[in-house]
Amino acid sequence: MAQSPEGVRYSQGTKDIGTARNFSWEYPVPRNKFWDDLPYTVARNFLSLFSQDEQPSIFGNAKSSALDKTEKLQLLLKLLNERLASRDAAAAPQSLYDIDHQAWEKTWLAIAGIQHELQDPAEEQTLRMLIERRKDPSNLSHYHSLSGFLSDKGRYAEAERFEAPVRDWLDSKLGKESPQSLSARRILVQAIWMQGRQDEGERLMVEVDEIIQKTPDDSPYAVYRDEQRALSQVLWAKLKGEGAVET
Incomplete structure (x- = not known):
């Protein structure tokens, strides 16, 4: 079986998905000890928010890789909430929603995915907010x-x-x-x-x-x-x- 580019996985794991890599819902997720035990959608939704230069470096170190799944999810949620807060502050007196709705929406979608994995009842509130505030x-x-x-x-x-x-x-x-x-x-x-x-x-x-x-x-x-x-x-x-x- 042909493989995906070395060191990454797509929605079908390491299977060669050919031109399907160009679909908007596909993203090359690194294969390493941090990401491998997290659902593809969680990793994709998080990583696609950042450019290669912006992606937090902590995901390659031994400490973060040793976290269990729940701890990793909680870490990602913390980073997303911090990102929202910092980007809202930078946009003041407006908000991230006002100046870059797509980034706001993608961030909250990533949060909803993590809430789903954590079985957090706040997931429903997040999804309904995304519906109500869509442009x-x-x-x-x-x-x-x-x-x-x-x-x-x-x-x-x-x-x-x-x-x-x-x-x-x-x-x-x-x-x-x-x-x-x-x-x-x-x-x-x-x-x-x-x-x-x-x-x-x-x-x-x-x-x-x-x-x-x-x-x-x-x-x-x-x-x-x-x-x-x-x-x-x-x-x-x-x-x-x-x-x-x-x-």
Whole structure:
């Protein structure tokens, strides 16, 4: 199997993802003792905020590498909060939100990802703030994150209500074969199934499987097929082992 450039990993680990490296959600995460036991998305969201010259040097030293996962997450959260505070101070009398909304948004998204890993209930508040304060009302990406959170918490009716338009939006932006659109469908499958509509949920799961199966080898999304199949299998096994719940 071909490998990614030496010393880094992408969303598919060390697998060669070819031109998919150019997707906005891909980022070369260093392979070292600090980052290797943290989720790719946490590392990507944090590191992509900094230029190579700006990235904190502490991640290469023995002390930080010896931290356990929770301690590493807490360290990253501390650094992000400090970065927000310093950039807000530098922007005074305005704020980072006013002068560089994209940086503000990406920083809070990184914070939400760490809150998720720490099982911090503040994650929901962070995601709702990102929705409420977005400058482009047509951007539904944070609804996608919120729907995943709600589904994980068993709030299936809310998750379905938010995710249904997200699926259509992602289809139009990225295509049905994209990992994001397939993720949206799986959120809907779980939300629908767990509300007692198993036939509808099963039909949607069949649609997911068909989309993955029909993704052509020359599609830039082909590199994600194995992962998408595995995610669907895990969800299907989970749903078959659970009944519907009241929401």
